[in-house]
Amino acid sequence: MHTSTLVSRMIAMAGQPDETAPATETQPAARVKRIVWSAQAAALRGSLSARAVYDIETAVTLDLDSMELPEIFFTSVEIGGRVITCDLDASGTASIFGLIDAGEYDDLVEEAGDDALFGVDWDGVYITPARTRH
Structure with a gap:
C-alpha cells in the first residue's frame, strides 16, 4: 500500500465522530452528488485536459463513495502520479x-509526522473538520 493511500485511510478514520455524536452506523452513507474545485485546485484544473479532469473526478467519486461514511472531512486520492486532496460533506x-x-x-506527510493523521495539504496540516462547509 502506498504511503499516501495509507495516510488517507487514517485521515478518514480520524475524521469520524466521537462517541458523543450519533453512531456512524445509524447515519446513511453520503454519496457524491456534485464536485466543486477550490480556487487553488481550479487554477490547476485549467491546465489539465478534459480527460484528466474526468479521470480525477471519477477517481475521487469512487474513492469517497467506497468509504461509505456519512461525511469525510479530509482524505486524499492518488491518480496519475498526483495526490488529490478532497472531502465530502453529508x-x-x-x-x-x-x-x-x-x-x-509523501514529503509533506513525512514532515508532518504524527500530525499527518489530521490531514496534509499544500498549506500544511489540517486538524479541524470545519475546514469547509458547502
Whole structure:
C-alpha cells in the first residue's frame, strides 16, 4: 500500500465522530452528488485536459463513495502520479482542494509526522473538520 493511500485511510478514520455524536452506523452513507474545485485546485484544473479532469473526478467519486461514511472531512486520492486532496460533506458535495505531485505529498506527510493523521495539504496540516462547509 502506498504511503499516501495509507495516510488517507487514517485521515478518514480520524475524521469520524466521537462517541458523543450519533453512531456512524445509524447515519446513511453520503454519496457524491456534485464536485466543486477550490480556487487553488481550479487554477490547476485549467491546465489539465478534459480527460484528466474526468479521470480525477471519477477517481475521487469512487474513492469517497467506497468509504461509505456519512461525511469525510479530509482524505486524499492518488491518480496519475498526483495526490488529490478532497472531502465530502453529508449533503453529497465533494470538494477538491489540491493536486499535489505524489512525491511532494509523501514529503509533506513525512514532515508532518504524527500530525499527518489530521490531514496534509499544500498549506500544511489540517486538524479541524470545519475546514469547509458547502
